[in-house]
Amino acid sequence: MRALITGASSGIGREIARQLAARGYELTLCARREDRLRELAAELPVVCHIIAADVADETECRLLYEAARGDDLEVVVNNAGFGLFGKFTETDLDTELRMIDVNIRAVHLLTKLAVQDFVKRDRGYILNVASSAGFLPGPLMAAYYAGKNYVLRLTEAVREELRQQKSAVKICALCPGPVDTEFNQVAGVRFSLSGLNAERVAREALDGLFAGKGAVVPGAAMKAMTFARHFVPDSVLARITYHFQHKKAGK
Template identity: 80%
Template sequence: MKALITGASSGLGREMARLLAARGYELILCARREERLRELAAELPVPCRIIAADVSDEQECRLLYEAVQSEDLEVVINNAGFGLFGEFVTADLDEELRMIDTNVRAVHILTKLAVRDFVQRGRGYILNVSSSAGFLPGPLMATYYATKNYVLRLTEALREELRRAGSPVRVCALCPGPVDTEFNKVAGVRFSLSGLSAERVAREAVDGLFAGKAVVVPGAAMKAMTLARHFAPDSILARITYHFQHKKGAK
């Protein structure tokens, strides 16, 4: 049994690697920071292959999958991603495009290539890391929220296609709220709500994936939010989100 994890050098990716290793999976760990990957591999009780790659680059994405295609993968976890805080008008365009390449294009490419192989083999699991942001409009983090909506809706649509085809391949979207990782440092924010531990979120994600869930939303507060959003129009949700986003940026 083998699994590929992108963004494996820290946070959720690192914790999911530990959980899959505990289940006996050999791992292919991918991230930009090779030294971090080697440190993780050294602590895990299973064989690990290290691939240093920047999945924001389309060619590197394709080369990554070509490098692992013969490994008879059973699990692919698209975890690499980052956020960016600021008004859309003033946010750095190049950084936003890099975010779209990482959060959307890389997920799209690796999901497409993996699911084709998995369908042909008649087995496999894909976990795409979205966010609770994927359910909402996101003023002050507009591009990030939009990328996570793409990941969520792509995963849900693909799942329905697989279901109708009678395929045993399973796809799942992870949609956490705040998590105690390096995300807020990279995005330039501080959370206004307490974050869940990366270990807890990773455990719920891995358990949900193998249980065949479509969407995993860790934590009671985020579950309540996803239900409550049905009772308010998007215009009101955008105002509420702005309020919480503005508090995030008040450092």
């Protein structure tokens, strides 16, 4: 059995790789930084296939899946992604379009290809890394929040289609709040809330995925937030989110 993990060079992706290796999975590790992938592969007790690719590029994304696919591919983890902080009128358009390519298009493409293959043999697991941001409007990180909402809703919809088909294929969205990873530096933010440990988030994500959960929200605070949002209008949620976002420090 084998797993494909994008964004495996750091953070949640790296921890998921470690935990899947501990479960005995052979791994296909993908990220742009080949040196980081080789360092990770050297520490893992399983066979690792390294593919240095930029999933923002559709051609590279398709080639990645072609290289990874096979009857032994059982798990696909769409973890690659990044954020961008700032007013929508001021953030760089090219960076936002690249973020859409990584956070949305690549997830959509790899989910589509994997689901089609997995359904044919009626087995397989897909974990899409969304965010607690996917439950909210996100002023000052508008494109990032919107993209994570896409990932969450896509995952929920595909899950229901699979349920209706009585398919054994499982798909799950991971929706963490702040996590102690490189995300903060890349996005140019400093969270006011303490970040969760990436190892813990990865463990909860895999436990939920293999248990057949549709979404995993690690941490009591984020669970409470996702529950409470049902009782607050979106317009008010946007104001509350802006208040917290405004406390973040851009680059």
